[in-house]
Structure formats: structure tokens, C-alpha cells
Amino acid sequence: MTLSTPTIEPRYFRDVIGHLPTGVTVVAGRDSETGAPAGLVVGTFQSLSLDPPLVTFSVATTSSSWPKVRTGGFFSASVLADGQHHVCQAMSSKQGDKFAQLDWHESAEGTPQITGAHAWIDCKTVQELEGGDHVIVVAEVLRLQAGGGRPLIFHRGRLGGYCEPNP
Ligand SMILES: Cc1cc2nc3c(=O)[nH]c(=O)nc-3n(C[C@H](O)[C@H](O)[C@H](O)COP(=O)(O)O)c2cc1C
Numbered sequence: 001m002t003l004s005t006p007t008i009e010p011r012y013f014r015d016v017i018g019h020l021p022t023g024v025t026v027v028a029g030r031d032s033e034t035g036a037p038a039g040l041v042v043g044t045f046q047s048l049s050l051d052p053p054l055v056t057f058s059v060a061t062t063s064s065s066w067p068k069v070r071t072g073g074f075f076s077a078s079v080l081a082d083g084q085h086h087v088c089q090a091m092s093s094k095q096g097d098k099f100a101q102l103d104w105h106e107s108a109e110g111t112p113q114i115t116g117a118h119a120w121i122d123c124k125t126v127q128e129l130e131g132g133d134h135v136i137v138v139a140e141v142l143r144l145q146a147g148g149g150r151p152l153i154f155h156r157g158r159l160g161g162y163c164e165p166n167p
Helices: 010-017 066-072 085-091
Strands: 025-030 037-042 046-049 054-060 074-079 104-106 112-114 119-131 134-146 153-155 158-160
Touching: 025 054, 025 066, 025 085, 025 112, 037 054, 037 066, 037 085, 054 119, 066 074, 074 112
Parallel strands: none
Antiparallel strands: 025 037, 025 074, 046 054, 054 134, 074 119, 104 112, 119 134, 153 158
């Protein structure tokens, strides 16, 4: 008897997985060849380990920004705040200078942090693992700081706000 893996249609996969709400995080660094800022939006950023402090996210193998960020070895993760929809739009675009209209500043390593974000995590990439059509990035946390406001949330293909938990 031959067992076959059921085929899951990518759009259906995306529809159902989209029910899992995520934060919206900008991963940004500097292209070591040009010094230019580079980055992208990820919904897959999360903590991996407390001791040592590690975080992870996955990036599509088709990404044009990650190969630039990875050359620098360091990146800043800016967890976007409610109201930063325009940052999400700019940083998930494939066209133009993503940073041109954005308010950002530099970390100690010179990596771009989005001003007004909900939190910032400065990282050093330590490992990249294969994950189907994505690469799983593992990074060491160098320093981190909470900002103000509430987080921006991505759910079922839409950006929205965070609801206060029940008392
Ligand atoms: C809310 C949201 C979450 C996203 N999450 C991811 C992700 O986890 N990994 C990824 O590779 N792309 C993700 N994307 C898509 C990238 O941000 C986008 O494709 C990226 O900017 C591609 O451009 P690039 O060629 O500049 O890398 C996400 C986009 C949005 C709007």
C-alpha cells in the first residue's frame, strides 16, 4: 500500500493559517556593500530561547531585501505599533526606497530602528536553516527595549488593532 501526502492548496493553507493573529515586525539592517538601509516586514518574528536569548523569524527564499540585510550580520527588529500601517505598507513593498518616507534612527550597530515602534530588539544573526520555501533565521539578542502604545496586529489578511484583555 502506498501512502501519499494529501495535497494542500497554497491559497487554502494561507487562508486557514491567517486565522492565527501575529504581530507586525520590521527587520532592518544595512547592506555591507553599499551601506544602504534594507529591510522587510515579517509576521513570523518570535522569541525562541530565554537563555541564551534568541529570536527567530522566517523569510521567503525569494526575498530581495534579506540577502542585503544578512551581509551586515546585524539587524534591528521594530515591533510596529497601532497606527503604523503606513510603515507596514512601505516596508512590505517591493518598489522604491522603502525608508525614504519613514521616520527611523540607528541602533548602536547602525541598523535602522523604526521611530515610534512598540518595541525594538537589536540582533546578531547566528544561524539560517532551510524551511521549505522559507529560510528560518535564528538570531542572538544584543539588547532590547519596550516602546509605548499598543501593537499592530495582522489577522486574516488585514491589519488591525489590539483588543484589551478581559479584566
Ligand atoms: C503583515 C505581513 C507579514 C509578512 N510576513 C512575512 C514573513 O514572515 N516572511 C517573509 O518572507 N515575508 C513576509 N511578508 C512579506 C514581505 O514583507 C514582503 O514580501 C517583502 O517586503 C518582500 O520584499 P523584498 O523583496 O524587499 O524582501 C509579510 C508581509 C506583511 C504585510
